[in-house]
Amino acid sequence: MDSGTDVVSDAPAEGSEVEPAPRTGWFGAMPGWKKALVVLTALVLVMVTGIAGAGWFLYHRYDAKVERAALMPSRPAEAVARSEENWQSGPLNLLLLGSDSRAEENGGTSPIGERSDTIILLHINKERNHATFISIPRDSYVYVPPGGGWKGGKNKINSAYAFGGAPLTVETVTALTGVPLDGAVIADFASIREMVDAVDGVNVCVESKVTSLHTGRVWQPGCHDMDGGTALDFVRQRYGVEGGDFGRMKNQQLVVQATIAKVESSGALKNPLELDTLLGIAADSLTVDEDLNLRDLAFAVRDIRATDIDYRTVPARTASLKTSAGTAVELDPELSKAMFAAAAGGTMEEWLYEYPQTGRP
Template sequence: MLDPPNHRRKGFRSRPGWQKALIVLLAMFLVCGLSAGIATYVLVNRYEGKTQHEELLGPAAEPKDEQRWKSGPLDLLLLGSDDRGPSERAYLGQRSDTIMLVHLSKNLDHATIVSIPRDSYVNVPPAGSWRGGMNKLNAAFAFGGAPHAAKTITGLTGVKFDGALIANFASINRMVDAVDGVRVCIPYTVRSTFSEKVWEKGCHDLDGVEAEEFMRQRKAVPGGDFGRIHDQQLVVKAIAEKVAAEGMLQNPFRLDALLSTAAEALTIDKNLDLKELVLVAKNIKPENIKFATVPYTSASLKTHAGSAVKLDDAKAKEMFAAVRDDTIQEWLAAHPQKLPGS
């Protein structure tokens, strides 16, 4: 068995938010990569109808600039939550499991997805009963929902957002099975804490159930939560590569099973048009989607809010400046990300 008896019963809703967020983000970019024509238009309208629209950004929103949407760059905020309800307003009091800054390059042909550790110890502005001060980043979501999380992240990064998305419902194993499994190459050995399964360093073919079990490992992975983030990135990349390699992007209807469930997972900022996003990101290929994590110096900082992550202030400041200047790809090339635990 993978987990305690209730594992299969809980399904996707019990899964970590980083899985949900990345699954949905992958689906978004796959939609953006569909071939042009009537079939694509029909699918986009279908998925648009399955998404919810809410006020997610508030004052953290970048004023709408039509030219920016035509030529870039663009910055999106992606949050993952364990929400059980249909509305973003139901998220109040909960903490966001995943916080990602998605940067689309000026030419709209590259995307950089920067994970900001949810336990980063940062300044969280006042909201509700919270008087303001240092706290874990994901607490901002609990204090004031997505708009307050966006305000806090803008204060940290200096980035104002052109759009935002919340992921709250999907299924990783169904997506892996929809592409008939994935091949993942692991730079270290991972031992399951749910079964006797061991993934030795090297390449492995995973079906949906096994991919889910692999992505949920934390205790026996180098770097703990950071290792788990790295492993789920490997699976997400593998799905994108499998889709592209088998020509699914040239046949939109083959993607329907993969995308329809993911579309239902989305709450989109009311000012973000899915069809507009498709048009601006249509040239982004899977190999041009890069993942990164904000540099940190300690994953076990002792604070009044419990154990937190201490960001590397100098390097984080440089990284955020590179996002704002649209030089993040060059910055990452000059500052290669280390493997978790190294």
């Protein structure tokens, strides 16, 4: 196992009435808000998150650090009412956007939202004991509704953010998936550096060779120790990666999984100072919809463990579709439709069981 700072040379079905198994070990015995933090820390590293709260003190302490904005488009009253019901007792579907401001490359002046490099549909089941991150390739060729200077039509999905920000992206993802969204969150991609450093680095097991076009680093297949800067460099790579954007999405997922493992094993959640650092980083990196209640989000994921999280990518037919917008990703119409229907209908776990490998990058 090498140092991640060095250049490596080129050589049960949802809805069942079965009682959940007792949770054992220190993680299972943790207070609910700390369990929520483990999952929410993971969300930060996938470019989205919420913050956990132990009562009013922690809620107000960290909620005040989070930026608020109108990320959701206007919705009819019945859609708002349906979403409120979902927050109480139904499955939840949130749009998670990663904004890679690369502020350090532009004198620290680039605002969050300048680039949207990650688009994820987060599905949380109604039992609140399982979550699925569904990555949508940024170059997916889809219908983008009218917005900004765009008159509507087929385009790459990440163009929605450029034309109309998060609200138009929400409309685009809803049109693509048929999944009514219950909230939206943006996180600054660069927060990975601070989060990984806060847990003294992570060990990431790379599945295929990755070459950094920014620093010249090369990661061969195998496990690598990474500090925050190295992890950020690693997950930003798109062109020096097998599978292109699909490979990058997979690598983002690998860093998230490694960080969850490090948070769980390092004892950071038991150390007040380290805990405060993690929560502060998470909160500072976030922009959340003005109507999203972070306490509700923390409550929704408080019982989800690292082993309760699945990662998938929307199935694609080809990544070399020739379009007027350039080379794009053509999603698999049948498999993606089935995946989206599972998210909309609250049967995601059944879909994952039926297609255990489908949708992986």
